[in-house]
Amino acid sequence: MKRKLEVTELIFKIISYTLLTIFALACLYPFIYALSSSISGRHAVEYSEVVLLPKDLQFEAFSRMFKNNVFWTAYSNTLFITLYGTIWSLFSSILGAYALSKKRLLFRKFFNFFLVFTMWFSAGIVPQYLNYIATRKVFQGVGIMDDKWLVVIAMGMAAMNIILLRNAFEGVPSEIEEAAIVDGATEMQVLSNVYLPMSKSTIATVALFFAISRWNGYFWARQMMGNPNEHPLQVFIRLQLERYTDPDIMTGWSEVYASDSAIYALIICSIVPVLIIYPFIQKYFAKGTNVGGVKE
Amino acid sequence: MKVRAADFLVYDQETGTYREDPEQVVRDDVEKHHWLHVGRTIIKDWRLYLMLVPMLLVFLFWRYFPMYELLSCFKVDHSVLPVSQQLFSGFSYFRTLLFAGDGLSTQFWRALRNTFIISFYGLCFGFPIPIILALFFNEVKSNAARSVYQVLTYLPKFMSTVVMTSLVTMLVKQGAQTTNMGVISQLMVNLHLIPYEVGQGGLLNQPSFFRSLYEISGIWEGAGYDSIVFFSAIIAISPTSYEAAQIDGANKWAQMRYVVLPSILSTIVIMLITRIGGLLNIGYEKVMLLYNTNTYVTADVVSTLAYRYGMEGSGQVGLAAAAEMMNNVIGMLLVLGSNFIARKATNTSLY
Numbered sequence: 001m002k003r004k005l006e007v008t009e010l011i012f013k014i015i016s017y018t019l020l021t022i023f024a025l026a027c028l029y030p031f032i033y034a035l036s037s038s039i040s041g042r043h044a045v046e047y048s049e050v051v052l053l054p055k056d057l058q059f060e061a062f063s064r065m066f067k068n069n070v071f072w073t074a075y076s077n078t079l080f081i082t083l084y085g086t087i088w089s090l091f092s093s094i095l096g097a098y099a100l101s102k103k104r105l106l107f108r109k110f111f112n113f114f115l116v117f118t119m120w121f122s123a124g125i126v127p128q129y130l131n132y133i134a135t136r137k138v139f140q141g142v143g144i145m146d147d148k149w150l151v152v153i154a155m156g157m158a159a160m161n162i163i164l165l166r167n168a169f170e171g172v173p174s175e176i177e178e179a180a181i182v183d184g185a186t187e188m189q190v191l192s193n194v195y196l197p198m199s200k201s202t203i204a205t206v207a208l209f210f211a212i213s214r215w216n217g218y219f220w221a222r223q224m225m226g227n228p229n230e231h232p233l234q235v236f237i238r239l240q241l242e243r244y245t246d247p248d249i250m251t252g253w254s255e256v257y258a259s260d261s262a263i264y265a266l267i268i269c270s271i272v273p274v275l276i277i278y279p280f281i282q283k284y285f286a287k288g289t290n291v292g293g294v295k296e
Numbered sequence: 297m298k299v300r301a302a303d304f305l306v307y308d309q310e311t312g313t314y315r316e317d318p319e320q321v322v323r324d325d326v327e328k329h330h331w332l333h334v335g336r337t338i339i340k341d342w343r344l345y346l347m348l349v350p351m352l353l354v355f356l357f358w359r360y361f362p363m364y365e366l367l368s369c370f371k372v373d374h375s376v377l378p379v380s381q382q383l384f385s386g387f388s389y390f391r392t393l394l395f396a397g398d399g400l401s402t403q404f405w406r407a408l409r410n411t412f413i414i415s416f417y418g419l420c421f422g423f424p425i426p427i428i429l430a431l432f433f434n435e436v437k438s439n440a441a442r443s444v445y446q447v448l449t450y451l452p453k454f455m456s457t458v459v460m461t462s463l464v465t466m467l468v469k470q471g472a473q474t475t476n477m478g479v480i481s482q483l484m485v486n487l488h489l490i491p492y493e494v495g496q497g498g499l500l501n502q503p504s505f506f507r508s509l510y511e512i513s514g515i516w517e518g519a520g521y522d523s524i525v526f527f528s529a530i531i532a533i534s535p536t537s538y539e540a541a542q543i544d545g546a547n548k549w550a551q552m553r554y555v556v557l558p559s560i561l562s563t564i565v566i567m568l569i570t571r572i573g574g575l576l577n578i579g580y581e582k583v584m585l586l587y588n589t590n591t592y593v594t595a596d597v598v599s600t601l602a603y604r605y606g607m608e609g610s611g612q613v614g615l616a617a618a619a620e621m622m623n624n625v626i627g628m629l630l631v632l633g634s635n636f637i638a639r640k641a642t643n644t645s646l647y
Contacts, residue, residue, distance in 0.1 A: 008547040008548040008549060009547075009548050011548075012435065012548045013435050015432075016431070016432040016435035016436065017432075017435070017436070019432060020429075020432045020433070020436065020445050020449075021445075023429070023449060023519075023520075024444075024445050024448040024449055025448075026516065027448050027449050027451055027452050027516065027520065028448050028451070030463045030467060031451075033467070033479060034463060034466075046474060046475045046476060047475075047476050048476040048477075048479060048482050050479075051479065091350070092350035092351045092354055093351060095347035095348070095350060095351065096347065096348050096350065096351030096352070097351075098347060099344050099345070099347040099348045100348070102344060104341070104344075105344060105345075106334060106337060106338065111348065111352070114352070114355065115355065118355060118359045118360075119631075120573075120627075120628045120631050120632065121363070121624055121625075121627070121628045122359070122362075122577075122624060123359075123362035123363045123365065123366045123620070123624070124362075124366065124599065124602060124617070124620030124621070124623065124624055125580065125599055125602060125603055125606075125607070125620070126602050126603070126605075126606030126607060126613060126616040126617055126620060127362040127363070127365035127366040127368070127617060127620070128358075128362045128365075129606065129607050130362070130365045130368075130613065131357075131358065131361050131362040131365055132358075135357070135358070153354075154354075154357070154358045155358070157351075157354050157355065157358070157359075159355075162351065186343070187343040187344060187347075188343070212454060215456070216455075216456030216457065216458070217456075218456065218457060218458045218581065218585075219580075219581045219584070223607070234456050234458040234459075235458075237458050237459065237462060238458050238462070238585070241462050241465060258475070260466065260475075263462065263466060264466070267459055267462055267463065270456075270459060271455060271459060274454050274455070278447075278451070278454060279447070282446075282447060282450060
C-alpha cells in the first residue's frame with residue numbers, strides 16, 4: 001500500500017536529517033575549536049588562522065598548566081566537593097524519601113509540602129548569602145574551619161530529586177516489603193535489601209544529578225570560599241578568564257602559545273572527566289527523566 | 297456532642313447482650329489522647345522518623361532560615377544585628393524600589409522588565425525547539441544514527457555554566473591590536489551580519505546582542521536534553537495509530553497534527569507549566585557570568601541587581617531583600633497560577 005504520500009514523508013525526512021546534522025555539529029563545534037586552539041601555535045591563534053583543525057602544533061599550554069600547583073589544588077578541591085557532597089546529598093535524600101514514601105508516616109502531607117514549597121518559593125540569593133555567612137560562623141565555632149565542608153553540607157539539596165526517589169520507592173510493591181518483614185527484616189534492612197536494589201536506576205540518575213551539580217558548582221563556592229587554596233576548578237577557570245579579559249594583562253603569557261590557548265586548555269581539562277564518564281551515564285539520564293519528570 | 301448509643305453498642309451473639317464496640321473504644325481513646333497517641337506511634341516507629349531528620353534539618357537550616365532572613369526587607373538596615381532585633385520599617389524599601397522615581401527605582405523596573413523579557417524570549421524560542429528536535433529524532437529510524445545525534449546534542453548540558461560562558465566569551469571576544477576577535481564574531485563579520493567595529497569591540501560589550509547571545513547559548517546548551525521528555529512521549533505512541541491515519545489518507549503533516557500532537561499534548565502542557573512557573577526564576581549565575589557594566593541596560597535582572605545591592609560592597613541588604621521578595625512572590629504566584637489554569641483547562645497539573 002505504498003502511495004503518493006511518500007513525497008511529504010521524504011521531504012520531512014530530508015529536512016529532519018539536515019537540521020539534526022547541523023544542530024549536532026553546532027553542539028560539537030565549540031569543543032573541537034577549543035581543543036584545536038589549545039594546541040595551536042601563538043600566531044595561528046591570535047590571527048584566527050585556527051578555524052577547525054589545529055595549526056603549528058604545540059603542547060606548551062597543557063604542560064605549563066600541568067606544572068601549575070594551583071590547578072591541581074583546584075582539581076582536588078572539586079573532587080573532594082563532588083565526592084563528599086554527592087554522598088551526603090544522596091544519603092539524606094534516600095533516607096528522607098524512603099520515610100516519605102511510607103503511607104503510615106504521620107504528618108506525611110505536611111512533610112511533602114515542606115519540600116515542595118521550596119520549589120515554589122526561594123528566599124533569593126541575598127538572604128541565602130546572609131544565612132551561609134551565619135552558618136560559617138557556627139561551623140567555625142564548632143571547629144570546622146574548612147569552608148569546603150560548608151559547601152558540602154549546606155548546599156546542593158534539591159526537592160525535585162527527593163521527589164524522584166520518593167516516587168520510585170512508592171512504586172515498589174508492598175508485598176515484597178511485607179515478606180521481608182515477616183522474615184524478620186528491620187527497617188534498615190528493608191531499605192537496603194529491598195528498596196535500594198529495586199530502584200537502582202532512579203538512584204543512579206539522582207546520584208548523577210547530584211554529582212554533576214556538585215562538579216559544576218560555581219557561584220556559592222566563589223562567594224563562600226575566601227581562601228584561594230579552597231577554590232574548586234570552576235572558580236579557578238573563571239578567575240583565569242577574568243584575569244585574561246582584564247586589559248592590563250591582555251598580552252600573551254608565553255612566546256610559544258597565545259593566552260587564549262591557556263584558557264582553552266583549562267576548559268578542555270575541566271571537561272575531560274565528564275566526557276569520559278558521559279557515554280556510560282547518558283542512558284541513565286534519558287531513563288531518569290522518564291521515571292519522574294512528570295508527576296500526574 | 298453525644299453520639300447516638302446505637303453507634304457504640306454492638307450485639308454480642310454469644311451472650312445475647314449489647315456491649316461496647318471495642319473498635320469504637322479504641323477510636324475514642326485515640327481522640328481523647330490524640331497527642332499521646334501520636335507520640336506513642338512515633339516512638340514505636342522511631343527509626344522511620346529518625347530517617348527524616350537529616351533531610352528536614354538541611355531544608356530547615358538552608359532553605360527556610362533564609363526565608364526568615366528575607367524579612368529584613370521590612371526592617372531598618374542594620375546588617376550587624378540579627379533580623380529579630382532590627383526595627384520595623386514597614387514597606388519603605390518597597391516604596392523606594394517601586395515609586396521613588398530616582399535611580400534606584402529606574403534600575404529596579406529595568407531589572408524586572410529584563411527578567412520578564414529574557415524569560416519570555418526563552419519561552420518563545422527555547423520551548424518549541426526541543427519539541428521540534430524530538431520530532432526530528434523520531435524520523436531517524438536507525439538506532440545507531442539516532443544515538444550519535446542524541447549523544448552530540450545532549451553533550452552541552454553536561455558542561456558547567458562557567459565552561460559554557462567561558463566558551464561564549466572566548467568565541468565572541470573583542471579584538472585588540474595584536475589579537476583577532478573571536479571566531480564567531482569573525483564569521484559574522486565575514487557574512488556581513490555585523491559591522492567590523494562591533495565585532496572588534498566584542499559582542500558581549502554590546503547591549504543589543506546580550507539577549508540573543510543568552511538565548512542562543514541557552515538553546516545550544518539545553519535543547520537536546522530538553523527534547524528527551526518529548527521524544528519519550530513520541531515513541532510511546534503506538535504504530536497502529538500512524539497506520540490508521542495513513543489508511544485514512546493522512547499525509548505527514550496531517551499525521552503530525554492529528555496523531556503526534558494530541559498524544560504529546562499532556563507532556564507539552566506539563567513542561568509549559570514548569571516553564572511559565574520558572575519565568576521569574578532566571579538563571580542568575582549565567583547572567584552574572586556573561587554581563588558587564590556595558591550591558592546592564594539589557595542584561596541586569598532582579599537577582600543580579602539584588603546581588604549588587606546586598607552582597608557586593610554597598611551592603612543595602614534591606615533593598616536587596618525587598619527586590620527579591622517581590623520577584624519571588626510574583627514567581628510563586630506564576631507557578632501556582634499556571635498550575636491552576638492547566639488543571640482547569642486540560643486536567644493535567646504538576647502539583
